[in-house]
Amino acid sequence: MSLTGFTRTRVAPDHALLTPDTFVRAPLPGWKNTACIVHISPELGARFKMYTVEMEPGGSGEMTLLDIQRFAYVLEGAVALEVGEARHTLGAHRYAYLPANTPHRFEAAARARMVVFDKPYQALAGVEVPSVVLGHEPEMPSSPLLGDEALQVRLLLPDNPSFDMAVNTMTFEPGAHLSLVETHVMEHGLLFLQGGGVYRLGDHWYTVQAGDVIWMASYCPQWFGALGKTPSKYLIYKDVNRHSL
Numbered sequence: 001m002s003l004t005g006f007t008r009t010r011v012a013p014d015h016a017l018l019t020p021d022t023f024v025r026a027p028l029p030g031w032k033n034t035a036c037i038v039h040i041s042p043e044l045g046a047r048f049k050m051y052t053v054e055m056e057p058g059g060s061g062e063m064t065l066l067d068i069q070r071f072a073y074v075l076e077g078a079v080a081l082e083v084g085e086a087r088h089t090l091g092a093h094r095y096a097y098l099p100a101n102t103p104h105r106f107e108a109a110a111r112a113r114m115v116v117f118d119k120p121y122q123a124l125a126g127v128e129v130p131s132v133v134l135g136h137e138p139e140m141p142s143s144p145l146l147g148d149e150a151l152q153v154r155l156l157l158p159d160n161p162s163f164d165m166a167v168n169t170m171t172f173e174p175g176a177h178l179s180l181v182e183t184h185v186m187e188h189g190l191l192f193l194q195g196g197g198v199y200r201l202g203d204h205w206y207t208v209q210a211g212d213v214i215w216m217a218s219y220c221p222q223w224f225g226a227l228g229k230t231p232s233k234y235l236i237y238k239d240v241n242r243h244s245l
């Protein structure tokens with residue numbers, strides 16, 4: 001029997017660990033026939049929203065807000081995306097970036113799951129706004145973090161000033177770890193895709209595994225060490241390329 005009244009979930013002023021046993025589903029405007037689990041939002045202190053959508057057959061999703069850009073990553077199943085005249089099919093590990101004020105519609109013929117990041121877009125004088133981006137995570141180039149071959153990073157969005165957000169995957173061989181306790185102005189939303197290990201957040205150390213979500217506020221000291229016999233991998237959002245003044 002599992003122990004009731006116990007959870008690894010913990011919410012602190014500068015970070016949160018959110019584990020699947022505590023996820024609560026609710027409808028969200030724009031998403032039909034779809035259960036939404038809001039993981040991270042301004043209510044927590046974040047400057048973006050990260051949520052999982054569980055689409056039923058016939059489920060759909062549209063943008064109902066102005067000036068909000070969206071990044072959606074398919075975790076399971078397949079989702080059709082209509083944007084402008086184009087129609088795409090996104091299978092697992094395919095993703096789409098929709099610039100702010102770009103009408104679009106996601107549709108699922110069978111059950112599908114995506115993780116979605118919505119964020120207000122901050123335009124920059126003299127810099128072009130981004131275009132739609134479609135991609136497939138396993139096909140993106142991978143490079144070692146700070147020369148460590150055991151820790152590979154894939155940038156899923158173009159690395160240029162048009163974008164005020166980045167979404168990357170980080171893959172750690174067993175025993176690989178961040179080389180420093182990163183403490184930085186950018187905030188993060190993270191979804192563990194596989195494996196697990198120990199995450200340091202502020203002065204707390206947490207055991208973490210696939211399915212867990214983490215919010216790290218700006219300046220939250222952070223470190224991860226991978227455990228187990230297979231690689232550990234997470235999807236991580238951060239805000240980039242803008243002054244906060």
Ligand code: UGY
Nearest residue numbers: 170182188222223236238
């Ligand atoms: O990009 C990052 O800041 C990343 N290395 N942070 C993290 O993994 N917690």
Ligand code: MN
Nearest residue numbers: 182184188222
């Ligand atoms: Mn970081």
